[in-house]
Amino acid sequence: MVHRVQVRPISNDEGNRLLRIVRRSSGSVVTWRRAQMVLLSAQGMAVPQIAEVTFTSPDRVRDVLHNFNADGFDSLKPKYAGGRPPKFSLEQRQEIKKAALSRPTDHGLPFSTWSLSKLADFLVAEGVVDDISHEGLRTLLREEGVSFPGRQDLEDQHRPGLRDQEEPGAGALRDRRRAPPSRPR
Structure with missing residues (x-):
């Protein structure tokens, strides 16, 4: 037993x-x-x-x-050993890229954007990889041409959202907000 x-x-x-x-x-x-x-x-x-x-x-x-x-x-306590970083197969790299380009909500997750830690945890939970570090994941995504927000990348990356869409007639309101206040004479 x-x-x-x-x-x-x-x-x-x-x-x-x-x-x-x-x-x-x-x-x-x-x-x-x-x-x-x-x-x-x-x-x-x-x-x-x-x-x-x-x-x-x-x-x-x-x-x-x-x-x-x-x-x-x-x-x-972790007992890290030096050495070469792990190599991922072509199939693993494709799965990682596919997951990074998808939205977490597509997988039934309760958040709207990936962070490196959430993506790494998801990849391990789904069995795509056994283990992957945040920096290893960032490097792999850069090699695959996927822009992923990091400290320096956050300012560069912009996703269009609701704030980018204007309602009809909103131009007049926007122009009124930008105009300097008029002073009474």
């Missing part, structure tokens, strides 16, 4: 430490996400539910829980 993967019983101090990591807005995103997985498991949530909430695979959640059970808080 296969037993359910769950985090070991944690003490109040460990629970408070996990809460501080999850509530803190600074620090590593990897550490934050791993702490969130451990905390959700400690609260009794099942692995598939944790995977859904954290936009990752159940296998990754199981790995995080096993590592935490074996190594404690040291397992939450």
